[in-house]
Amino acid sequence: MQIATQSHVELLHATAHAKERQPHLQSRLDQGEINIITTTIVPLYSDTSIPLVSEYRRAIDKYKLTAPVGIGDGKYRPSSPYNFDSLEGYLNATLFLRVLEKNGRALTRKSFYEAAEAMGKFDVGLGVPTEFSASRHQAVDQVWVVSLTAEGWKPLGPGAVK
Numbered sequence: 001m002q003i004a005t006q007s008h009v010e011l012l013h014a015t016a017h018a019k020e021r022q023p024h025l026q027s028r029l030d031q032g033e034i035n036i037i038t039t040t041i042v043p044l045y046s047d048t049s050i051p052l053v054s055e056y057r058r059a060i061d062k063y064k065l066t067a068p069v070g071i072g073d074g075k076y077r078p079s080s081p082y083n084f085d086s087l088e089g090y091l092n093a094t095l096f097l098r099v100l101e102k103n104g105r106a107l108t109r110k111s112f113y114e115a116a117e118a119m120g121k122f123d124v125g126l127g128v129p130t131e132f133s134a135s136r137h138q139a140v141d142q143v144w145v146v147s148l149t150a151e152g153w154k155p156l157g158p159g160a161v162k
Helices: 024-030 053-064 085-101 109-117
Strands: 036-041 120-122 129-130 143-149 152-161
Touching: 085 109, 085 129
Parallel strands: none
Antiparallel strands: 036 143, 120 129, 143 152
């Protein structure tokens, strides 16, 4: 007995608007023809049980962020203001601000590096370990596994995976 499988690999950036940017996906997802699974370096932007995600969404809602003037043709209107990219930017800004707070007012390049390397373990509201040190310049080691469904991105498994 021979079992035949068909696979097709297509690179797809995990954005909130993947289906809008690649419209051919919607009908194939609706019909169950394809399974799209990817990893992200931030949690699902809809998971408000994670404090950082909840804080991020409040900030997006408060400031009603839009694309800067002059970017694109002005016609694109995303279906959601939230996405993996802006959540990653929010996480990076949060980490940067934590180092600035530790550094204090006398900021130099050297003092910033020293403050970052002295952070140790700290919590930014991700629900996973966060740490900087002299030998550790990457704050988070987790990835989140998500699947694109007809309804949008959904987490796979219990959340963060090492």
